[in-house]
Amino acid sequence: MRQFSERRISIKGVDEMRELGLELAAALEPGDIIAMVGNLGTGKTTLSKYIAEGLGVTEALSSPTFNIVKEYRSGRLPLFHFDVYRLSSGDDLVDIGAEDYLYGDGVCLIEWADIVADILPEETIVIRLEYGENEGAREVTIC
Amino acid sequence: MLIAAFETTGRNASCALIDETGRLIVERSEEKMNHLKDIIVLLDRCFKIAGAAPGELTHAAASVGPGSFTGIRIGVTTARTVAQAAGAKAIGISSLEGMALEASDCAREAGIEYIVPLINARRNQTYSAAYRLTDDGLKLVLKDRQYMIDELLNEVKGLGERVLLTGDGADSYLAVIEETLSDGSYELAPEEARYPSAGSIARLALSRLESAGGYEELLPDYMRLSEAEQRLKEGTLSKRIRGEL
Numbered sequence: 144m145r146q147f148s149e150r151r152i153s154i155k156g157v158d159e160m161r162e163l164g165l166e167l168a169a170a171l172e173p174g175d176i177i178a179m180v181g182n183l184g185t186g187k188t189t190l191s192k193y194i195a196e197g198l199g200v201t202e203a204l205s206s207p208t209f210n211i212v213k214e215y216r217s218g219r220l221p222l223f224h225f226d227v228y229r230l231s232s233g234d235d236l237v238d239i240g241a242e243d244y245l246y247g248d249g250v251c252l253i254e255w256a257d258i259v260a261d262i263l264p265e266e267t268i269v270i271r272l273e274y275g276e277n278e279g280a281r282e283v284t285i286c
Numbered sequence: 287m288l289i290a291a292f293e294t295t296g297r298n299a300s301c302a303l304i305d306e307t308g309r310l311i312v313e314r315s316e317e318k319m320n321h322l323k324d325i326i327v328l329l330d331r332c333f334k335i336a337g338a339a340p341g342e343l344t345h346a347a348a349s350v351g352p353g354s355f356t357g358i359r360i361g362v363t364t365a366r367t368v369a370q371a372a373g374a375k376a377i378g379i380s381s382l383e384g385m386a387l388e389a390s391d392c393a394r395e396a397g398i399e400y401i402v403p404l405i406n407a408r409r410n411q412t413y414s415a416a417y418r419l420t421d422d423g424l425k426l427v428l429k430d431r432q433y434m435i436d437e438l439l440n441e442v443k444g445l446g447e448r449v450l451l452t453g454d455g456a457d458s459y460l461a462v463i464e465e466t467l468s469d470g471s472y473e474l475a476p477e478e479a480r481y482p483s484a485g486s487i488a489r490l491a492l493s494r495l496e497s498a499g500g501y502e503e504l505l506p507d508y509m510r511l512s513e514a515e516q517r518l519k520e521g522t523l524s525k526r527i528r529g530e531l
Contacts, residue, residue: 149531180527234512240356246408257527261513264409265521271529286526 149286156279160186163283164193171198173220173248178256178263181272186281187254188226190270194252195222207254211239221249228255233262287495288338289345290329290368291488294322294361295353295381296405296454301328302484303336304492311335312485322360329368343372345498347491349482350378352413352432352509353405362506369501376504377491381405382430386417387486389452389475393419396473400427400447404455407432411516412455413509414438416445423493432511435459439466448472452480 154160167177171194179187192204198218207213207226215222223244230236236259244251245264256263271284287306293299299321300314313328313335315321333340348365351358362378369376385403393401401424405413415430428441435455439462442449451463452475463472474480525531 178523178527232513237355237510240354240359242408243354243356260524260527263523265523267523269523269526271527284529286531 149284152283152285153275154186154281154283155275155277157189160190160281161193161196164190165197167285168194168197171220171250173250174246176245176251176263176267177253178260178267178269179252179254179272180257180269182274185272185274187272190272190283191224191252191254195224198222198250211236212241212244221247223247223249223251225251225253226255227253227259230258233259235259237262287344288336288342289347289377289488289491290332290343290365290374291347291349291379291484291491292325292329292361292365293349293381293384293482293484293487294325294357294364295349295351296357296482297321298481299325299328299357299361300482300484301325301332302488303329303332303338304488305336306492308489308492310485310488312483312488314483322357325360325364329364340368340372343368343374345369345375345377345491345495346372346501347377347379347487348504349381349384349484349487350505350507351381352407352507353381353482355506355508358506358508362504366501366504369504374501375498376501377494377498378504378507379487379490380430380507381482382413382415383417383424383426383490384486385453385482386415386424387490388481388483389450389479390419390424392475392479393450396450398448398450398473400445400449402428402438402442402449402451404438404451404453404459406453406455406458407510410435412438412459414453414455416442416449430509432509432516435462436466439463442472443467450475454481456480 200218273282291302346365346369386401416428417424
């Protein structure tokens with residue numbers, strides 16, 4: 144089984160969040176799945192926007208809370224941005240045909256991925272976001 | 287009699303027309319992405335080649351699954367709509383059985399009686415079955431359902447017969463297949479016969495017209511077990527999500 148190490152980053156504000164997003168984007172490969180986990184306002188959509196920017200996506204990213212998933216094909220890799228807040232479990236996600244995205248040749252960013260963790264593959268990259276001590280600060284854990 | 291058949295559950299969509307003499311026309315999409323958007327274009331091409339008109343259709347058949355959920359829905363919906371528009375009946379055919387038929391000429395040539403189609407269901411799962419080739423056609427000898435790959439391979443070993451493996455699942459799980467099945471007990475179907483095709487769906491539909499019904503009766507058969515019904519091995523993902531690594 145692959146060994147997972149944890150990387151913790153203390154983010155002071157949006158500029159550093161952007162740097163992180165661009166850095167992550169550069170390392171992404173077709174088929175990568177990123178599970179974004181964190182409470183309301185912790186920066187899941189913000190980080191997603193910066194990752195999209197890093198991939199060269201030209202369209203503005205907006206929250207897919209109502210659509211469940213939005214596709215962006217203008218970047219270096221197809222980007223599938225999910226928000227599964229409205230779903231109850233992984234079965235709901237499979238039901239809407241998401242496996243075609245998860246096992247396709249693009250990158251999947253899944254906000255609130257804890258809800259659908261039961262159907263995600265072991266290779267999924269996890270990014271946990273928490274509030275930091277100061278205003279605008281965040282604690283990011285990648286594993 | 288004119289039957290249109292749709293196969294949209296796998297990597298490449300295809301459409302076929304067959305008449306009562308068994309004359310078959312098959313058109314396939316070669317596009318890698320968005321191949322499903324052209325399904326009606328493929329049907330149109332079949333009609334032109336056949337010199338037939340949509341109004342002549344008596345039946346519309348669809349591969350109802352298992353396979354890609356989105357693919358299944360597009361095929362089933364298209365068959366239903368075409369049947370409704372043409373006043374035709376509808377027939378549902380299993381994608382696994384279609385794949386077995388597709389590989390049956392190869393099986394015969396290789397002197398193999400048992401065909402095992404495997405669809406990649408990810409995370410060590412497969413939709414699969416085993417069929418025996420008889421003079422009366424294909425007979426199901428191992429239940430068509432979702433299996434863990436190890437479970438399926440043990441069942442195949444249990445048959446004690448040489449098998450022909452086919453499907454994208456045979457590609458994806460080749461390493462574990464080679465480890466589990468003994469050399470010489472299996473063959474892999476050649477690429478040109480290894481994947482779903484509407485031609486087989488059409489031929490199967492022609493052989494079971496008695497199962498045809500109204501378009502509203504044609505439904506998908508996903509064959510997928512819910513997560514609760516599955517006993518998947520625990521990995522590290524939940525721990526990493528919960529921060530308990």
